[in-house]
Amino acid sequence: MVEVDVYRHNEKVIKIKSLGHANYGSYGNDVVCSAISVYLINTVNTLTEILKLGDDKIQYDFESGKAIFEINYDLLNETETVQVDILMKSLVLALESIRDENKKHLRINYREV
Numbered sequence: 329m330v331e332v333d334v335y336r337h338n339e340k341v342i343k344i345k346s347l348g349h350a351n352y353g354s355y356g357n358d359v360v361c362s363a364i365s366v367y368l369i370n371t372v373n374t375l376t377e378i379l380k381l382g383d384d385k386i387q388y389d390f391e392s393g394k395a396i397f398e399i400n401y402d403l404l405n406e407t408e409t410v411q412v413d414i415l416m417k418s419l420v421l422a423l424e425s426i427r428d429e430n431k432k433h434l435r436i437n438y439r440e441v
Contacts, residue, residue, distance in 0.1 A: 330364055332436045334420055335398075341416035342441070343398040344368065350433035360433045363426050368395045371419045375399075379411055 330350050335343035346368060350360035372388050375381045375397075385404060388397035399412055420436075427434040 329432070330361065330434045332364075332423055332434065333439055334423075334436060335439045335441050337401075337441050340401060340413055341399075341420055342401060344371075344396070344416075344419065346395040347393065349393050350430065352430065352433045360426065360430050364423065364434065365395070367419055367422045367426075368397075371415055372397050374415055375412065379408060379415075381408070381412070 330346060330348045333343075333345040334341055335345070346364065350358055350364065352358045352360035369390065372386070372390075375386050376388075381399075381404075385400050385408070386397060387400075389395070399416065401409060401412070404412060423434070423436060427436050
């Protein structure tokens, strides 16, 4: 099962931590793991490649079965804050839709910090 922790502060998603494998299918054919990975990687790519957030504003680490990224909202300007907030909420919505169809393979935990 994939466990995703969503850390929120003042209604903003500030950190995502994903651990584990969905075990929906065999390695390389697990569509649930693939979908989760695509959303996580695409979000970080959008933040770093399109919005051009630097290492001071976003920290991330991806490995097999593990993804962690955290936003430093204190360093974002007003425009970046709005853009990042929308992207992070969109990511959570996408993960929730995967979870709703695959409750045995994805669990989402919400944490207020």
